[in-house]
Amino acid sequence: MNKDNQYSIAEDEGSLFYCGTEGNDCTEIFDIGYYVIDKKTIYSCKEGQDGSTECSKSEVTEAENACNASTLGKIFLNQDKLSICFEYVSGGTPKEYSIELNVANSGNYIIHKDATNLFGLSSQQDYAIVSVKDRIITINKNYDNKLKYVYANKSGKMKLIEKGDTCPPKTGGGFDVDNIMELDCTQGKCKEVSASP
DSSP states (O other): OEEETTEEESTTEEOEEEOOSTTSOOEEOOOOEEEEEETTEEEEEEEOTTSOEEEEEEOOOTTOOSOSTTTTTSEEEETTEEEEEEEEEOSSSOEEEEEEOSGGGOEEEEEEOOTTOTTOOOTTOOEEEEEEETTEEEEOTTOOOSSSSEEEEGGGTTEEOOTTOOOOBOTTSSBOGGGEEEEEEETTEEEEOOOOO
């Protein structure tokens, strides 16, 4: 059993366990997402074919140093600080939306589907609502803002706009609708709502 900083996994794949204090039982992790210890120890947990949670251990390489098409939906190093790439838009002037993984950036965000489809999105779904708590990023299947749609603030690094939050302002007054993403979500899995013609 490989044990790193209170997490343990048999070999490099399988079930992930959290072992808080010595002498207490370890708890199996069932939440889908990332559990980041450091750049050499990142656990990724996804739903397996049989509905079980399958976890694997990986690391971030020095080449994974920017939010771009290859790190979309993944952990990367930004000036040697662990970060997550929520969205990358190429063409014209490329735009990237990412945050450093720390307590100050905790909250609910929208993340784009990655190449491995860690969050188990269907072909009609490109985004997932994730809860970021320091270095733990998990799908938030229970998010409910009591509205028909979910809204993300692009200028706020894809953080969800919660009731009482201020929408991104537009120069000259009003709201900057270009920086607000509208999504239709079910159990944390989302598709972007098309703008009306």
